[in-house]
Amino acid sequence: MKKIAQFFKVSPNIFMDAVREGFPSYTEAELKKMYEEILLPRRATVGSAGYDFFAPFSFSLAPAGTIKIPTGIRVRIDEGWVLQLYPRSSLGFRYRLQMNNTVGIIDSDYFNSGNEGHIFIKLTNDTNEGRTVSVTQGSALVQGIFLEYGITVDDAAEGIRDGGLGSTNQTIPAPSSHK
Helix, strand or coil, X not given: CCCCEEEEECCHHHHHHHHHHHCCCCCHXXXXXXXXXXXXXXXXXXXXXXXXXXXXXXXXXXXXXXXXXXXXXXXXXXXXXXXXXXXXXXHHHHHCEEECCCCEEEXXXXXXXXXXXXXXXXXXXXXXXXXXXXXXXXXXXXXXXXXXXXXXXXXXXXXXXXXXXXXXXXXXXXXCXXX
């Protein structure tokens, strides 16, 4: 197995600010405790391809409801690799819980972006059975799989990322190597 990445928590302030933005009812003490209890993604078995990401807090999602979850997680990935995030099979199969972007793509240069590479997950309960999904803090929520990728022989990308979602179309030009 190639060892090409490592998970970390984002800084406490980055995480707590992100939670406050979407869930302002949490107290400072609750946010600090929540941060301390964040679990780094991990594989469940030696044969698992996916790293489980865990819910940083409990939530319920009614039919047609959507939630944006700050995971508190960032990942350092070697160049030439990408982390792809997918819904956990059990939640998708039982509840039709879906990621809003179908597959989350975490590029290797996201780690150094302005938000520390904080990974967010946006989910929708797309049930056709009228079922509410309840997730407890610490439950496996989505899974991430590292994949190697290639580029074209005439690739000329030089931009530098400085942001999160959609930021690859808003890159900072790389410093010119010629004068």
